[in-house]
Amino acid sequence: MIFRFIVIFFLFFTNYSFSETEVLEKKLELTSIYSPYKVRFFGVFPKDYKELKIKIKGPKANFTLREKHTIQNMKNYSFYGGYEKSEILNENPKLISFLRDKGLVIDKINYQTNNKQLFWGVFTLPKNGLAGKYEIDYFFFNQQGEIKKQSNHFFLQRNNMQNIFYELAHSYPLLNAIIIIILAITTTQVINFLSYKLRS
């Protein structure tokens, strides 16, 4: 299907088995299953780390925001995708809703776990998720409050046909307009011909 995104989801995950003198590293390759807007993940807790928080930061996009009381000054703000809502959004529900619609905010990710050894879960990309790099940060917490961070990323890419249209419009805008005009003329001619045939 033409609208489906192709996701290249490659995650390398490392399992650390800690002792003071030894680090045992295991490499786990996470599989991913991408159905239109769902991405599955799983991994292994590092030893002694029993809490996990997952954050996803989406691709960058420029937005212009204007606060009503600063209209006179035409004050502009540039916001970028993927920020945590508490960081920049000032808990404004309308803004959060807007950015979520544009695929810029992904809420807290929930996961399931098996005796705090394995974890797995599913997150759904926003409906109109922007194409680009999505960074996943895994924050592991232990009882002493230490934090271990590991990161992965995946790319949300347009499929070939979408990419052709996108590149055409952004890299060759005049050619884009010419093609649209030629197609418009052709369509009009075809419809006129059909109309003539129907009438006659």
Add this chain to the structure above:
Amino acid sequence: MYFHLPIADLTVNMPLIFSVALFTGIIAGLLGIGGGFILTPFLMILGIPASVAVGSTGAQVFSSAFASFKRYHDNKSIDYRLCGFLSIGGILGTAIGIILFRFLTHFGYIEIILKAGFIALLAMTAFLMLVKKPSPPNVRPNLNMKHKLYFKTAKCAINIWGLIFTGGLIGIVSGLLGIGGGFLMVPALIYILKISPQSAVPASQTNIMIISSISLFLHSYFNNNVDPVLSILLVIAGAAGGMIGTFFNGQISQKTMRSIFAGIILITSSYLSYSLYLSLKNPLIISISSL
């Protein structure tokens, strides 16, 4: 069936968009109008970003005007010299309209201005439908007046600055709102510049064809807001709808058609007014500056 629009970066319900464009085409075919000024608000209501709706509707406006142009060209009823003067103003006006569009987009005002602009346009259309139109003036050529030229095909003498100015004004509206502006231009040509309706309508359609193509180029180049997938969808649906509308043109009474059209205008303008009210009321006004 969902479809991804690459420039709007939006997944939309394709049959819904197609149906709306088809419906607009049918209305346009029934009433003999271009339909751009109904289609753009409809697309905005369906969630297409205003800038993409304006940019992409240009293709449908061009297609509709091209079909009319071809018909008038075959009938040899186009005064190309007259169209030339109109288009000089039209091209300049379109460029100004698109510069304004870019400026307003940059500062986040575009959604508000477009909504307000379409509300005003729809109100004006409703007003023009209610007011009884005066009969077209009798045209008598006058070669002696300053700045006037005699146009052979149109069979009248017209002030060239008036032509350029009229084309320019319509061009600004066209560039800013992405409409053809035929419903503004034809009355202006007939009642202000005293051109006969037989010449005014072909001149208007030719001018719309030229400025909509220029508008398409400029929007695509400067604003990157012409979505090829949406454009083609609108062109196909609009042309098919226009064909259906033209087919049923003589079979529905003018009164019924006007009532239907008035109803559509009322609903669309009410929704846009409510949407504009919400935009002004809420503390944050947000617009996409670039994608």
